[in-house]
Amino acid sequence: MLEPFGFLNIDKAAGMTSHDVVAKLRRGLKLKKVGHAGTLDPMATGVLIVCIGAATRLSEYVMSHRKRYRATIHLGIETDTYDADGEITRQVDTSHITRQQIETDLLQFTGDLQQMPPAYSAIKQGGRKLYELARAGQAVELLPRPVSIFALQIVEWTLPTFTLDVECSAGTYIRSLAFDLGRVLGTGAHLSGLIRLASGKFQQSDAVTLDQVLASKDWTKYVVEPHQVLADWPRVDLTPAEERDILFGRRIEQRNTVGAEQLCLAYSHSSKQLIAVMQAHDGWLQPHKVFSLGDT
Numbered sequence: 492m493l494e495p496f497g498f499l500n501i502d503k504a505a506g507m508t509s510h511d512v513v514a515k516l517r518r519g520l521k522l523k524k525v526g527h528a529g530t531l532d533p534m535a536t537g538v539l540i541v542c543i544g545a546a547t548r549l550s551e552y553v554m555s556h557r558k559r560y561r562a563t564i565h566l567g568i569e570t571d572t573y574d575a576d577g578e579i580t581r582q583v584d585t586s587h588i589t590r591q592q593i594e595t596d597l598l599q600f601t602g603d604l605q606q607m608p609p610a611y612s613a614i615k616q617g618g619r620k621l622y623e624l625a626r627a628g629q630a631v632e633l634l635p636r637p638v639s640i641f642a643l644q645i646v647e648w649t650l651p652t653f654t655l656d657v658e659c660s661a662g663t664y665i666r667s668l669a670f671d672l673g674r675v676l677g678t679g680a681h682l683s684g685l686i687r688l689a690s691g692k693f694q695q696s697d698a699v700t701l702d703q704v705l706a707s708k709d710w711t712k713y714v715v716e717p718h719q720v721l722a723d724w725p726r727v728d729l730t731p732a733e734e735r736d737i738l739f740g741r742r743i744e745q746r747n748t749v750g751a752e753q754l755c756l757a758y759s760h761s762s763k764q765l766i767a768v769m770q771a772h773d774g775w776l777q778p779h780k781v782f783s784l785g786d787t
Contacts, residue, residue, distance in 0.1 A: 494522055494544035496765065496782075497714040498553065502698035503531050503539040503687075512539055512701055519705040528553040529661070529690055534576055537687035537695045545782045546717060549768070552754075553720055556691025557641070560657045563684035564669045566676065567651045573609045573666035574682040583678045585651045593653065596675050597643045600668060605635035609666050638663040652683060692720055717765050718756060725755040727769065727776065734760050737767050738783070742775040754779060 501512055509530045517525045528540040528550040537560075542550050567585035570577030610633060639660040647654035657665060666682045673680025688695050693715075704710045718726065725748045733743045737757060749755045749771045757767040757776070769776040
């Protein structure tokens, strides 16, 4: 039996790593190809996109979409990891801080920014993840990364903590946002809770738990197909001749529904399944990623 080709919208529980979720699904559902699109820290909950079968090759496109989070920030305490799982490195009184002051200071964290990631992160340096180097006491080289924060709104205020709704680009570290805000306020801060509410078209309100999937007699009913996730991409329905050309790595004529340099989804004439991601270039559609019939 061929593996399904699509995604699972998992509502990750606290205390699990993203790798834990993938490993449990691989074993429990007896799958060969499983991965995730966008890591969630163990403390965090909410939307974790799991790629099944050949959809693992689509993860880069899914990860690039906007994210929405609900973040709880604890003022007055800094940690080495910038979150509640780390060691406390600094404590400061916060009784003088007002909501108005924070709302004013948050304005400088919206828009296009250069954000410094945490030392305890999965970014790689010299082939090793930064958190591995940091835990080993080795020097970590941090470089700012371009991110975009589209909206910040305080939704709960219970000093010394408050809860913030965040809409941001992929690659944004909410832990760094908490740390940087604490530095601007002069009190220090860390992230004490995080829920991913949405990642692209995946919403927490539609997510299912890991236990639900593993206990289901027909877990494939939870699989979201690629065209649903990449619904804003043009779709190309192939002729038999075009399908053969693509499977042999050859280009086909560009459709007028596909813009210059745009990516599109190419569907089989016979099976009606996705067989390739194509890219428009100079009047042609070039194979970008081709999925063999065995993949799908």
